[in-house]
Amino acid sequence: MSRWTKLFSGESTSSAGSAKQRLQFVLVHDRNEIPPGMLELIKDDVIAVISRRIHIDRANVEVHVTHEASEGKLVVDIPLLLSEEPVSGRTTGRTTGRTQTPRA
Amino acid sequence: MARIVTITSGKGGVGKTTTTANLGAALALQGHKTVVFDGDIGLRNLDIVMGLESRIVYDAVDVIEGRCKLKQALIRDKRAEKLSLLPTAQSRDKSAISPQQMQQICNELATEFDFVLIDSPAGIEQGFRNSLAPATEVLVVVNPEVSSVRDADRVIGLIESSGKGPAKLVINRLVPMRVKRQEMLSADDIVEILSTEIIGIVPEDESILAASNRGQPVSFAGKSPAAEAYRDIARRMTGETVPIRVPQDGETIWSRIFGGGR
């Protein structure tokens, strides 16, 4: 992004701002001893497992690590999809969220 | 045959990581298959200076301990197709790798790459010895400052006695104006004191800070004085005759405005 578009978009992409963001991200991973790139792999695993049971919005699944009050957390955010068709194999367990329950 | 170039200094904070990242980018953009290898176990920084930190899954210690193949630990830089990073472990200490294991990894890298650049940790202890073990040549980064020059002398001696010499000097953070005012050692002074060949002079350059803030080494783009200096060093490394330029205070209002990203 050029300096002009930056100026007009009002987006804060100062180099110090970018340094702060990158540091916050990398330090959470350092402290929890989870390499950042591992999250992409975990995300793929989560999508594979969950979508066997329910419809999820695969493109918008988010996985990240937080570190608050000296406790690390893996936070997984999985948006659900409304769908007419039940997922094959979704015969056990109950669905939550706004997805429809399978029709008999 | 691949060249394994270790970048070291003795004293900390003089610009080894900055130099490794920028020479890596410059060599790759000049057409040489290059891997930059972080030799600073437990205090890795090459990844964040290069802006590749978010892509790390495995590191060199994982390779050594058999948790992955070397290929899985290599990160290909999307900005330069011939550039890769081999990160090291962050949550381990120097003893996690032996000099022999460094050599093994480098032997394997040498089959894939033209250049292996190793970013050595500061000091003269195990991390330094590990980084030196596989080297076929060594660059010593030095600042125009008494403690840095003294430590460089010690390290040059160690390089010599381990049969890896002669080292070549990268003089970093030179401020031409202060040399002119005789407030700072000149490049000639340093070469004379260390009686070591010089491969380049990199001026103090404010675009270096913005570059590491963003994870975008100056050699990838831009015309900042440091970027030009690193590109010249890369050309000299590959045998081109590029005369050593002593940075001048050529800063114009235009280079101030258009020089480096903020």
Ligand SMILES: Nc1ncnc2c1ncn2[C@@H]1O[C@H](COP(=O)(O)OP(=O)(O)OP(=O)(O)O)[C@@H](O)[C@H]1O
């Ligand atoms: N030519 C330069 N102009 C301005 N700043 C520079 C220059 N070279 C390096 N620096 C700055 O100096 C600091 C130290 O650089 P760097 O991390 O590369 O040193 P290092 O030798 O790898 O340190 P360490 O011994 O801790 O590994 C950084 O803040 C970097 O941005």
Ligand SMILES: [Mg+2]
């Ligand atoms: Mg360093």
